[in-house]
Amino acid sequence: MVMEVDLVIRGGTIADGSGDALFEGDVAVKDGRIVAVGRDGALRGAEDIDARGKLVTPGFVDIHTHYDGQVTWENTLSPSSGHGVTSVLMGNCGVGFAPCRPADRDRLVRLMEGVEDLPEVVLATGLPWNWESFSDYLDVLDSRQYDIDIATQLPHAALRVFAMGERAAAREDATADDCTLMAKLAEQAVKAGALGFGTSRTINHRASDGTLIPTLTAAEKELTAIAEALGRQGAGVLQAVSDFDDVDAELAMFRRVMERSGRPLSLSVMQWHQAPEKWRTIMEWARQCTADGLTVRGQVNGRPVGMMLGFQLSYHPFVYTPTFKSLAHLAPAERLQALRNPDVRAKIVHQTPEPSDFLGETLIRQWQLMYPLGERPNYEPAPDSTVAALAERAGVTPAEFAYDAMLEQDGQAVLMLPSVNYAYGSLDAAREMISHKNAVYGLGDGGAHLGFLCDASLPTFMLQYWGRDRKSERLPVEQIVRGLAHDTAQTIGLGDRGLLRAGYKADINVIDFDALQLGPPRVSYDLPAGGRRMTQAATGYAATIVNGVTIQRGGVPTGALPGRLVRGARQMAGIAS
Numbered sequence: 001m002v003m004e005v006d007l008v009i010r011g012g013t014i015a016d017g018s019g020d021a022l023f024e025g026d027v028a029v030k031d032g033r034i035v036a037v038g039r040d041g042a043l044r045g046a047e048d049i050d051a052r053g054k055l056v057t058p059g060f061v062d063i064h065t066h067y068d069g070q071v072t073w074e075n076t077l078s079p080s081s082g083h084g085v086t087s088v089l090m091g092n093c094g095v096g097f098a099p100c101r102p103a104d105r106d107r108l109v110r111l112m113e114g115v116e117d118l119p120e121v122v123l124a125t126g127l128p129w130n131w132e133s134f135s136d137y138l139d140v141l142d143s144r145q146y147d148i149d150i151a152t153q154l155p156h157a158a159l160r161v162f163a164m165g166e167r168a169a170a171r172e173d174a175t176a177d178d179c180t181l182m183a184k185l186a187e188q189a190v191k192a193g194a195l196g197f198g199t200s201r202t203i204n205h206r207a208s209d210g211t212l213i214p215t216l217t218a219a220e221k222e223l224t225a226i227a228e229a230l231g232r233q234g235a236g237v238l239q240a241v242s243d244f245d246d247v248d249a250e251l252a253m254f255r256r257v258m259e260r261s262g263r264p265l266s267l268s269v270m271q272w273h274q275a276p277e278k279w280r281t282i283m284e285w286a287r288q289c290t291a292d293g294l295t296v297r298g299q300v301n302g303r304p305v306g307m308m309l310g311f312q313l314s315y316h317p318f319v320y321t322p323t324f325k326s327l328a329h330l331a332p333a334e335r336l337q338a339l340r341n342p343d344v345r346a347k348i349v350h351q352t353p354e355p356s357d358f359l360g361e362t363l364i365r366q367w368q369l370m371y372p373l374g375e376r377p378n379y380e381p382a383p384d385s386t387v388a389a390l391a392e393r394a395g396v397t398p399a400e401f402a403y404d405a406m407l408e409q410d411g412q413a414v415l416m417l418p419s420v421n422y423a424y425g426s427l428d429a430a431r432e433m434i435s436h437k438n439a440v441y442g443l444g445d446g447g448a449h450l451g452f453l454c455d456a457s458l459p460t461f462m463l464q465y466w467g468r469d470r471k472s473e474r475l476p477v478e479q480i481v482r483g484l485a486h487d488t489a490q491t492i493g494l495g496d497r498g499l500l501r502a503g504y505k506a507d508i509n510v511i512d513f514d515a516l517q518l519g520p521p522r523v524s525y526d527l528p529a530g531g532r533r534m535t536q537a538a539t540g541y542a543a544t545i546v547n548g549v550t551i552q553r554g555g556v557p558t559g560a561l562p563g564r565l566v567r568g569a570r571q572m573a574g575i576a577s
Contacts, residue, residue: 001042005030006548008043009510012051016500017058019482027056029506032548032562037500047550051510054542055477058485058498059086059148059507060459063266063440064299066116066448067150068096072140073126073528075561076147079535080446082555083460084484086507086546087149087566088446089492093241093268094200094215096155097127098137099162099185105129107169107207108158114208115200116448117314119531126528134159134185135192138565146563147551149507151492153239154189156199156215156226168214179225186229193567195492196237196266197226201250203243220253227261234262235569237492239299241268247278251285255294264295266491268443269433270305276423279433286438297491299442300433302462303379304418307452309364311339311406312523313414313534314451317365317399320353332523336411339403349399366417367391367398372405373416375520377536379461380470383425387415414521431473434466434483440491441483450533454521457536459484464516464540477513493569504572506548509541516540 007029014025016037028036028043036043062080065088070077080088090096095115100108109123131137134154141150160168163181174182186197205213230236238257244250258265269282279298286296309316312332318324323344327335338344353365367388371381391401406413421430433439446456462484467477489498497505519537527533537555544552549562 008045012056015481065446091153094156122531145561183229231261269298306419310414321351496570
């Protein structure tokens with residue numbers, strides 16, 4: 001008997017998200033759901049996709065993004081949707097735009113501008129501000145259509161400012177009444193559909209005016225009150241980023257919060273260069289918590305993270321020199337023409353940043369830690385390929401080498417300056433982290449750091465590099481797919497996706513694995529008010545399907561917008577962790 005369906009993906013090599021061995025078969029879709037997986041000649045689809053020789057995977061779930069603003073003015077979740085991502089979670093690191101009183105809008109804009117490098121003019125132009133409560137914000141998102149699904153968490157900074165006003169910005173301790181109000185609002189947010197609560201405890205998170213994030217020193221009683229509110233609803237994940245200066249005390253505090261609330265915890269974990277072994281302490285703690293019946297996941301990134309430096313980006317080694325400052329007002333093409341002038345070059349490479357420019361003087365001129373990324377991006381460069389080493393071999397100064405290197409690729413070439421995950425000049429530590437049983441892939445930061453980072457391309461990198469291109473100690477493709485789909489979905493409570501199994505959402509990728517290639521970072525000016533952002537394209541995605549609808553073929557968007565706001569957790573059988 002022939003089964004009539006909407007779509008059949010035929011003859012592909014299936015990585016079903018479970019981590020089990022690859023197998024060949026068909027995937028049938030009807031009414032936005034997968035109805036059959038395997039070999040079944042009695043399938044007839046209104047649409048067929050020939051997937052022979054291609055990899056078929058669940059859609060990827062990115063649990064660490066900052067599209068909180070973009071989703072209010074744009075329908076496409078670019079660049080994430082170009083990298084096989086079919087669901088994203090926002091509201092991470094405690095920053096966002098709801099709840100928000102009208103008087104606090106500028107404060108939250110400055111905070112997002114400083115923490116996530118989203119220009120004030122972009123946010124001021126793009127945000128419609130047709131909400132005040134968190135529930136109102138979700139209603140706005142629910143009225144819109146997207147290319148992929150979106151979900152959000154309640155951001156702690158917005159919540160704290162809403163409840164405490166100026167006292168929150170001054171980082172005063174919350175009173176008992178403050179904690180009661182924040183707990184009430186958190187409970188309402190989860191009822192409205194928030195998938196969790198995000199907070200930040202790092203001094204790296206500052207508003208554009210230099211003010212530290214309001215949540216930096218929030219007391220345990222405040223975090224506990226909010227977490228217990230989630231616990232009363234029996235839903236929601238706690239997400240946090242911390243400097244872990246006193247790692248033992250911080251972890252003990254997080255454990256007490258989990259024990260009192262009963263809610264799972266997701267922590268940002270990386271190989272900090274100033275403390276390259278600290279991650280082991282955190283992941284061992286996570287393992288012990290799990291053994292004791294608590295649920296902890298360390299969000300980890302499989303490549304170096306830091307800053308991309310380039311003449312068209314927010315930062316580069318000469319951005320604070322007097323001569324470059326004099327060119328900053330020029331349009332990009334005019335500035336590039338000036339930079340190619342030998343006299344301009346001679347001035348800039350011999351100038352040093354002004355003494356007041358601390359960042360320029362200390363961080364972005366570390367020649368011995370800086371690498372050319374290349375037109376075919378190399379995220380694991382050899383230790384002897386730093387700008388300092390290459391300049392010495394070329395018989396020029398590091399400044400001269402860096403200047404010329406950034407003029408390549410028509411002035412769009414970038415230098416990579418890693419600050420985490422590359423302390424020992426390789427990704428061996430990253431491999432250990434992403435392979436840990438308590439790890440979950442994350443920290444792509446889609447929608448943020450637009451002037452110096454584009455880690456939203458992480459899913460493509462994970463498949464291409466760890467699954468195919470690394471010279472040694474690669475990871476099985478089926479394991480990577482599980483990490484990108486099932487494990488991330490389960491971490492945030494979206495149990496209805498991440499597997500190619502009957503009954504699951506029809507979020508699917510068809511990938512030409514052999515042709516999969518991450519492109520170089522490129523700058524575009526397509527944000528509101530002509531705002532700039534760095535994007536990174538990929539080739540090899542033959543098709544991406546969301547809710548049973550094809551949103552791109554061969555890397556070209558179809559214009560379909562089947563994505564919607566996801567309110568609350570979803571439950572399916574899943575698989576063993």
